[in-house]
Amino acid sequence: MFRRREPVPFAFLAEADRFRSNVTPPPRERASVSHMAGRWLLGLTLVAGLVGSLVVGMPALSTGPSGAGTQQSQASEGR
Numbered sequence: 001m002f003r004r005r006e007p008v009p010f011a012f013l014a015e016a017d018r019f020r021s022n023v024t025p026p027p028r029e030r031a032s033v034s035h036m037a038g039r040w041l042l043g044l045t046l047v048a049g050l051v052g053s054l055v056v057g058m059p060a061l062s063t064g065p066s067g068a069g070t071q072q073s074q075a076s077e078g079r
Contacts, residue, residue, distance in 0.1 A: 031039075
């Protein structure tokens with residue numbers, strides 16, 4: 001096939017994997033105490049919400065003998 005000889009725009013992107021910079025990025029700032037406390041509080045709130053939803057929802061998911069055999073519909077009485 002015919003290959004073009006003129007430069008392709010943004011050809012430097014093809015060489016980006018071979019490019020190494022000698023400029024180091026600045027160090028990351030450390031999170032303050034209030035940011036860390038906020039992250040912990042958010043995490044604890046999410047975990048507490050999940051645990052609370054499980055505690056509230058477990059009775060609805062249980063298939064114990066208490067509800068299955070005691071209820072009868074009016075159709076089963078023959079009316």
